Amino acid sequence: MLKIAGAITRLNLWIASIAAWLIVPMFVLLMADVIMRYVVGSAEIWTAEFAQLIFGVYAVICGGYLLAERAHVNVDILYGRFSRAGKAKVDLATSFLFFLFLGVLIWQSADMAWESAEKLERSSSIWNPHIWPVKLAIPIAGILLLLQGLVRIASDIRTVMGLENDPAIFGKQATDEPSH
Amino acid sequence: AQDKVTWKVQSHWPKASGSFNDSLVALAKELDTRTGGRFKLETFGAGEIAKDREIYNIVRRGVVPMGTISPAYILGEAQAMGLFYGVPGTLRETWEMLQLTKNLGIEKLVNDELAPKGVVMKAEKAYPTEVVLRRKIASAADLGSLKIRSAGTMLEYLAAAGASPQQIAGPEIYQAISTGVVDGAHWGAAIGALSMKFWEVARFHMKPALGITNDAWIMNKAALDKLPADLKLQFLSLLEERYFLRSVEYLQQEAIALNTGKAKMNVEVVRWPDDVLKKFAEASTGILKKEEAKGEISAKGTKALIKLMTDLGYV
Amino acid sequence: MSVELVTLLFFGSLLLFLFIGTPLVFTLGGISCIFLYFTMGSVGFYIVASKFWDSMMSFTLIAIPMYVYMAMLLEKSGVAQDLYRMMHVWFGAMRGGLAIGTVAICAIFAAMSGISGAAVVTMGTIALPRMLERGYDKRLAVGAINCGGGWGILIPPSILMVLYALLTEVSVGRLFASGIGPGILLFVLVTIYIGVRAWLQPSLAPALPVEERGDWALKFSSLKAVFLPLLIVFLVLGAIFGGFATPTEAAALGVFGALVASAVHRKLSIPVLTDAAMQTLRLTALIMWILFAAHAFSTAYTTLGANELMNHLMSLIPGGQWGALAFMLLVLLLLGMVLDPVGIMLITLPVFLPVVEAYGWDPIWFGVIFIIMMEIGYMTPPFGFNLFYLKAVAPPSVTMSDIYWSVIPYVLVTFVGVLILIAFPDIALYFPNMFFGVSK
Ligand code: NA
Numbered sequence: 052m053l054k055i056a057g058a059i060t061r062l063n064l065w066i067a068s069i070a071a072w073l074i075v076p077m078f079v080l081l082m083a084d085v086i087m088r089y090v091v092g093s094a095e096i097w098t099a100e101f102a103q104l105i106f107g108v109y110a111v112i113c114g115g116y117l118l119a120e121r122a123h124v125n126v127d128i129l130y131g132r133f134s135r136a137g138k139a140k141v142d143l144a145t146s147f148l149f150f151l152f153l154g155v156l157i158w159q160s161a162d163m164a165w166e167s168a169e170k171l172e173r174s175s176s177i178w179n180p181h182i183w184p185v186k187l188a189i190p191i192a193g194i195l196l197l198l199q200g201l202v203r204i205a206s207d208i209r210t211v212m213g214l215e216n217d218p219a220i221f222g223k224q225a226t227d228e229p230s231h
Numbered sequence: 232a233q234d235k236v237t238w239k240v241q242s243h244w245p246k247a248s249g250s251f252n253d254s255l256v257a258l259a260k261e262l263d264t265r266t267g268g269r270f271k272l273e274t275f276g277a278g279e280i281a282k283d284r285e286i287y288n289i290v291r292r293g294v295v296p297m298g299t300i301s302p303a304y305i306l307g308e309a310q311a312m313g314l315f316y317g318v319p320g321t322l323r324e325t326w327e328m329l330q331l332t333k334n335l336g337i338e339k340l341v342n343d344e345l346a347p348k349g350v351v352m353k354a355e356k357a358y359p360t361e362v363v364l365r366r367k368i369a370s371a372a373d374l375g376s377l378k379i380r381s382a383g384t385m386l387e388y389l390a391a392a393g394a395s396p397q398q399i400a401g402p403e404i405y406q407a408i409s410t411g412v413v414d415g416a417h418w419g420a421a422i423g424a425l426s427m428k429f430w431e432v433a434r435f436h437m438k439p440a441l442g443i444t445n446d447a448w449i450m451n452k453a454a455l456d457k458l459p460a461d462l463k464l465q466f467l468s469l470l471e472e473r474y475f476l477r478s479v480e481y482l483q484q485e486a487i488a489l490n491t492g493k494a495k496m497n498v499e500v501v502r503w504p505d506d507v508l509k510k511f512a513e514a515s516t517g518i519l520k521k522e523e524a525k526g527e528i529s530a531k532g533t534k535a536l537i538k539l540m541t542d543l544g545y546v
Numbered sequence: 547m548s549v550e551l552v553t554l555l556f557f558g559s560l561l562l563f564l565f566i567g568t569p570l571v572f573t574l575g576g577i578s579c580i581f582l583y584f585t586m587g588s589v590g591f592y593i594v595a596s597k598f599w600d601s602m603m604s605f606t607l608i609a610i611p612m613y614v615y616m617a618m619l620l621e622k623s624g625v626a627q628d629l630y631r632m633m634h635v636w637f638g639a640m641r642g643g644l645a646i647g648t649v650a651i652c653a654i655f656a657a658m659s660g661i662s663g664a665a666v667v668t669m670g671t672i673a674l675p676r677m678l679e680r681g682y683d684k685r686l687a688v689g690a691i692n693c694g695g696g697w698g699i700l701i702p703p704s705i706l707m708v709l710y711a712l713l714t715e716v717s718v719g720r721l722f723a724s725g726i727g728p729g730i731l732l733f734v735l736v737t738i739y740i741g742v743r744a745w746l747q748p749s750l751a752p753a754l755p756v757e758e759r760g761d762w763a764l765k766f767s768s769l770k771a772v773f774l775p776l777l778i779v780f781l782v783l784g785a786i787f788g789g790f791a792t793p794t795e796a797a798a799l800g801v802f803g804a805l806v807a808s809a810v811h812r813k814l815s816i817p818v819l820t821d822a823a824m825q826t827l828r829l830t831a832l833i834m835w836i837l838f839a840a841h842a843f844s845t846a847y848t849t850l851g852a853n854e855l856m857n858h859l860m861s862l863i864p865g866g867q868w869g870a871l872a873f874m875l876l877v878l879l880l881l882g883m884v885l886d887p888v889g890i891m892l893i894t895l896p897v898f899l900p901v902v903e904a905y906g907w908d909p910i911w912f913g914v915i916f917i918i919m920m921e922i923g924y925m926t927p928p929f930g931f932n933l934f935y936l937k938a939v940a941p942p943s944v945t946m947s948d949i950y951w952s953v954i955p956y957v958l959v960t961f962v963g964v965l966i967l968i969a970f971p972d973i974a975l976y977f978p979n980m981f982f983g984v985s986k
């Protein structure tokens with residue numbers, strides 16, 4: 052089980068390290084948009100739209116990474132005062148919201164992406180790119196987050212049981228002090 | 232006791248817009264009156280539940296039973312959708328679009344394809360699309376230097392005619408025109424230019440129209456079929472009637488809007504130069520060929536359109 | 547169940563889970579699912595996926611990663627540090643000088659970007675550590691960024707103003723112009739607040755000790771630190787107002803400027819680029835996941851019958867124009883605590899506009915007040931985007947409770963600005979009337 056948990060955490064970190072570089076093509080495409088409109092006289096019609104599609108993937112794909120890093124923001128006014136074990140218990144008690152949200156998201160976005168892929172959906176613009184791969188990014192991102200959530204549950208249970216968790220396997224751990 | 236029905240309707244028009252009131256709210260009121268309060272529509276402005284293309288998806292899935300939509304959002308859903316939306320540069324007057332849509336069978340062609348997908352589309356109104364520009368142009372050569380904000384088929388049309396169509400996100404169009412990122416744009420015709428205040432920053436209103444296009448109602452087929460027979464009949468008849476009433480009402484509102492622009496915003500109506508019109512005509516022929524090539528159904532629709540244009544003496 | 551009761555349950559559960567410490571995204575998302583099921587059955591769940599897709603395809607949001615990347619580069623290349631050292635050398639003798647300099651930069655940033663989040667994250671990254679390390683009180687510093695960062699929607703360009711214009715059919719240009727005066731007003735008010743507070747309580751925003759202030763030689767040599775940031779400002783604003791780019795496209799020029807600045811500082815290296823890219827991804831993803839869930843949340847509330855509730859509320863509206871105005875401001879303040887501004891706009895504007903018309907108010911003037919109320923909404927606890935964005939970038943020593951408390955004086959100051967605007971509508975209407983002529 053430790054092996055699987057470690058693999059999931061590493062997967063999410065790895066995906067983030069790749070996705071981080073998507074900032075470069077987004078930047079280049081937007082610059083190209085501006086430059087070509089003025090230097091060449093007419094902007095290529097696909098640059099902005101391509102940047103948009105990249106942004107779609109970029110925005111959604113790292114939900115799991117955020118969880119591994121404990122970076123999804125919360126209100127720590129009470130939470131911050133709890134001990135590590137206390138935090139783990141609260142997380143476990145409210146995890147039903149997480150599973151409900153992720154269950155619905157994965158189910159519905161997979162349905163949406165499947166339907167889109169089935170008809171090889173395009174964007175209806177003049178460039179008319181395939182958009183189904185970007186839709187597919189939503190359920191993939193959802194599954195990545197769900198998996199990391201399961202790792203988090205395991206980590207919380209272990210914390211409650213008084214076991215130490217290796218951050219390399221279970222992601223960033225709560226401290227006894229207030230934190231993100 | 233007779234069944235009462237309330238439908239949520241997700242519009243693609245903002246709640247304060249003319250079309251929201253004169254098209255959707257007007258329909259809701261009339262339906263309420265005719266059915267003695269048995270069939271009510273609960274209306275939602277653009278984006279309240281969904282917007283743009285997602286309106287098609289929420290209606291098809293039955294999240295809401297009904298919406299309003301531009302066929303341009305969903306060109307890929309039916310071969311004849313491009314014809315239903317309107318092919319730029321083909322028809323010149325609104326009545327011609329009414330004829331094509333209803334009597335010459337375009338709406339039916341679309342619905343034959345949409346029925347298995349579980350939705351029904353009905354034309355809502357036909358209206359012109361016209362460009363506003365920051366500066367006058369004298370020739371087709373000038374057109375080449377024009378950056379015009381456009382979308383969908385219109386964008387293809389402008390490009391084919393030699394302009395440089397640009398894609399600018401909706402919220403940034405006004406500023407893009409005012410600072411000169413683009414030289415012009417279209418948003419419907421006069422009513423759209425007035426409501427978006429484009430004329431403040433681009434006072435040359437170009438005629439003739441790029442084309443005549445349809446807005447549409449879209450209904451979930453299962454929800455429609457579940458209506459009691461008498462309500463369904465009343466509803467569909469009313470939609471049919473509203474298409475004609477609303478399209479001609481819209482023409483008068485267009486005239487009022489343009490006059491307001493001339494009187495208060497110094498708008499000048501300018502005719503596209505003749506050589507530009509010639510380029511438009513060539514571009515239109517090209518797009519029509521593409522529509523025709525989509526498949527058997529669209530070929531059938533294109534044939535009807537060309538027959539109409541021939542009868543009108545346009546080709 | 548009445549819509550009032552459902553509303554209470556809906557927002558009650560939001561507050562409950564927020565205060566227990568459940569991450570905002572899962573709270574918003576989970577509650578949305580429960581209530582969507584409750585009103586529409588499982589078919590309503592599709593809305594969650596639909597809202598994700600909508601936000602992913604929203605072009606203006608691309609400005610967020612661009613400006614965040616710009617900020618990260620400026621931070622990691624030392625450009626930001628030099629800028630603050632310069633400000634300290636020049637304004638160090640003045641208590642609160644850095645905080646005032648920070649809100650001035652916020653105002654400039656507001657003219658570059660049409661959204662609020664980009665400025666908050668950027669300034670939280672660049673300015674907050676600089677103020678903290680120079681002994682500024684964390685609440686004073688955080689509040690200044692929270693408040694100034696929100697001006698992006700008031701000082702043109704502004705995406706929220708475009709939405710207001712779209713919903714009310716007023717002129718975007720006029721509305722943009724009307725944001726200039728109030729933007730300056732708020733800047734002046736916040737500056738006065740910081741200045742007076744720092745004068746009364748020097749420990750909150752200490753002046754630089756006399757021996758560290760340096761001589762004129764140091765002062766002038768430190769001035770070169772402004773050139774690179776100024777270059778970026780000129781690039782971005784020049785592109786926007788020179789008609790070279792839309793505000794979103796211009797954000798890429800901000801990155802370009804930051805790359806040049808880093809190169810000039812000889813810090814342009816793969817590790818710097820990588821590090822900045824990682825943090826940009828992290829912050830953008832965090833902001834976007836909050837937006838995804840927040841949009842699902844306000845849509846869930848719409849389907850619950852928000853419109854019906856608003857209609858009920860408007861039947862309670864007291865008579866007289868001042869009563870009506872006060873009532874609407876109160877509704878906006880309360881909704882601003884629990885909903886996102888776009889949702890609030892869609893829900894409230896259709897019922898507010900007839901009132902605006904009935905009393906013959908200028909919709910531009912009302913629009914500016916509305917926008918400032920949305921800005922207050924961005925910073926009022928418990929739910930405000932700026933609060934959570936700041937939490938995401940602030941060092942661990944800054945807790946959510948610090949951030950919550952920090953906004954109180956700034957909200958009050960901003961509200962004073964609203965009252966001044968109500969008393970003197972010309973502050974808003976001067977520029978639009980000058981640019982476009984008096985309306986009607
Ligand atoms: Na702005």
Ligand code: NA
Pocket residue numbers: 882883884885922923924925926927928929930931
């Ligand atoms: Na708030």
